[in-house]
Amino acid sequence: MKILLTGAAGFIGAHCALRLLREGHRVIGVDNFNDYYDPTLKEARLDWVRQEAGDFPLLRLDLADAEAVTSVFEDSRPDVVIHLAAQAGVRYSLSNPRAYASSNIDAFLNILEGCRAYPVQHLLYASSSSVYGANQRTPYSLRDNVDHPLSLYAATKKANELMAHTYSHLFGIPCTGLRFFTVYGPWGRPDMSPIQFAQAIVTGEPLQLFNHGQHQRDFTYIDDIVESLARLLDKAPLPNPDWDREHPDPATSMAPWRLYNIGGQSPVELRDYLAVLEKHLGQRARIELLPLQAGDVLATCADVSDLQRDIGFHPRISLDEGIARFVAWFRDYYHRDPSAAQQEVLPMQMTFPLPS
Template sequence: MKVLVTGAAGFIGAHCVLRLMRDGHSVVGLDNFNSYYDPQLKHDRVQWVREQAGDFQLATVDLADASAIEALFVRERPQVVIHLAAQAGVRYSLDNPRAYLDSNLDGFLNILESCRHHPVEHLIYASSSSVYGANQHTPYSVKDGVNHPLSLYAATKKANELMAHSYSHLFGIPCTGLRFFTVYGPWGRPDMSPIQFARAISEGTPLKLFNYGEHQRDFTYIDDIIESIARLIEQPPQVNPQWDREQPDPASSMAPWRLFNIGGQHPVELKTYLALLEKHLGQTAIVELLPLQPGDVLNTCAEASDLAQATGFQPRIELDEGLGRFIAWFRDYYPTAYRPRAVRG
C-alpha cells in the first residue's frame, strides 16, 4: 500500500517508516523538522532509516500549512495515513500553549480535511495515555471516561479523538486512535526521561526525580508500538452494530471509528526504572527528589485486551530488556548526538 507517515523524522515515526518499508509498503514521509529539540537528531533518524531500508520520499511540510498538506495528498494519493506528527510534551505546554493549537488542532484538521477530499482506506492517528488525566482508576480502559485532562497537551489529544469521530461519522473516514503509554527505546526524544536520566547518570550530574520517584509509568518499548501499528494498518474499523446510543461505548461507534490502548501493562515505580538504568550504565545516579509536577498524572497502566483481540498481539518486551537495548544505542550515539557524523544502525 502507499502509506503517508506524518512526523516521519520523529521517534515513533522513524521506526514506523522503517517497519513499513521492510514490509514492502510504499512510504511517503512528512516532517517539519522544527526546533522543539535539536533537528540534527531528526536528520540522523532519517539517515538511519535510509541506511537500513533504502530511500523514501520525505516532504518538509508544516501541518498547519493547509495548502501544502492538500498538495501533498493530491500528488501522492495515499491509501493509508499514519498521523504521528504533533507538538509533544506535557510541561512544554505550560509555557507554549499556542504551539499545541497550531500543530495538534489546526494541523490535525488539515489532515482530516485532506482525508475527506481525497478518501483514504484508513487513518491511524496518535493519541496519548495522558487523556486519562485525573482518572485514578487503573488499569486505564478505553471504556473509561476521559473528561478531566490535566494539561493542554492532553486536552488536544482528546480533541483529536473527538474531531476524528465527527469526520468519521460525517464523511465515512475509517479512523483508529491509539493511546500510547510512555514509549521508550533507541532514537527516543531528548526531552524524555530515558535520555535525560542516562545523560545525567553518565555525566555525574544531578537528575530530577519528581513525586520523589513514587509514581508509576507503564513503559512500552518502541518495537511493541510499531508491531501494533503494522498489524492494524489493514484492519480499518467497521461500524459497531451493537453500539447503543443509550449506553454508548466510548471506544467504538455507529461510525467506522475506534480507540485502542497500547501499553506494556506492567507499570513500575520511577525508582525501579532508575535502578535499572543505573544497572545497565554501571553507574550510580545523583538524585534530586522533587514534588509531582503540574500536568503530570500520578500513575499509568494500560488495559489492552481490545488490542490483543483485534491483532492477536500485545506488548511483550520487558522493561529490563528494553532499557538494555536503549542503553546500547545511547552509548553508541552520545555524546556526539548533535554533530553530523556517520550513523550506525
C-alpha cells in the same frame, strides 16, 4: 500499500517508516523539522532508516498549511494515512500553547480534509495516555471518562479523537486512534526521561525524584508500538452494530471509528526504572528525594485487552531488555564524542515524566 506517514522524522515515525519500508510498502514521509529539539537528531534518524531500508520521499512542510496538505494528497493519493506528527511535550504546552493549536488542531483538521477529498482506506493517528487526565483508576480503560484533561497537550489529543469521530460519522472515513503510553527506546526524544536520566547518570548530575521516587509509569518499548501499528494497518474499523445510544461505548461507534490503548501493561516504579538504567550504564545515580509535586500523575497503566482481542498482540519487550537496547544506542549516538551529549540533549528536567 501507498502510505502517507506524517512525523516521519520523529521518534515513532522513523521506526514506523523503517518497518513499513522493510515490508515493501510505498512510504511518503512528511515532517516540518521544527526546533522543539535539535533537528540534527531528526536528520540522523532519517539517515538510519535509509541505511537500513532504502530511500523514500520525504516532504518538508508544515501540516498547518492547508494548501500544502491538499497538494500532498492530490499528488500522492495514499491508500492509508498514519498521522504521527504533533507538537509533543506536556510541560512545553504550559509556555507555548499556540504551537499546540497549530500543530495538533489545525494540522489534524487538514489531514482529515485530505482524507475527505481523497478517500483513504484507513486513517491511523496518534492520541496519548495523557487524555485520561484526572482519572485515577488503573489500569486505564478505554471505557473510563476522559473529560478532565490536565494539560493543553492532552486536550488537543482528546480533540483529535472527537474530530476524527465527526469525520468518520459524516464522511465514512475509517479512523483508528492510538493512545500511546510512555514510549521509549533508541532514537527517542531528548526531552523524555530515558535520555534525560541517562545523561544525568553518566555526567554525575543530581536527579531530583519527586514523591520520593514512588511514581509509576507504563513504559512501552518502541518496537511494540510499531508492531501494533503494523498489525492494525489493514484492519480498518467497521461500525459497531451493537453500539447503543443509550449506553454508548466510548471506544467504538456507529461510525467506522475506533480507539486503542497501546501500553506495556506493567507499570514500573521510578526507583526500579532507575535501577535498570544504572545496571546497564554501569554507574550509580546521584539521587535527591523530594515530596510530591503539585499536578503530577501518580501512576499510569494501560488496559490493552481490546488490542489483544482484535490483533492478537500485546507489548512484549521487558523493561530490562528495552533499556539494554536503549543504552547501547545512547552510548553510540551521544558518547562517541563526549561533547555531543552536552550539545544535543535538552536542559535536564529532573521530574518523572508526565503521561505522553
